[in-house]
Amino acid sequence: QPGDVGSEEEIPLGAGAVVxxxxxxxxxxxDTFGELHEHSAACTHLGCIVHWNSQEMSWDCPCHGSRFNPSTGEVLNGPALTALRTLEESE
Structure with a gap:
């Protein structure tokens, strides 16, 4: 499964993509200041890969509808109960 973009450099300000x-x-x-926020793209509910929602500015899971804050990875809507993992937690 390919990512949305080839590298982080392709992501514009205020947007997200799976790499x-x-x-x-x-x-x-x-973010709008150019700072990158990176998390595992695997939803903490059942492991589906999240997608960027440009209208709501969130990471959304296509499987069961969980939504996550793009900067912190915190859960905005369930059924997921825990935040997206940081890259350090994923290793």
Whole structure:
């Protein structure tokens, strides 16, 4: 499964995209100041890969509708109960 973009450099300000890193899929959000926020793209509910929702500015899971804050990874809507994992937690 390919990522949305080839690298973080392709992500515009205020947007997110899924980037492939080896065997991992990473949810990368570039805030309006240009700072990158990276989390595992695997939903903490059942492991589906989240997608960027440009209207709501959130990471959304296509499987069961969980939504996550793009900067912190915190749950905005369930059924997921825990935040998206940081890359350190995923290793």
């Amino acid at each position: 492939r890193r080896g065997a991992s899929m990473v949810a990368v959000y570039r």
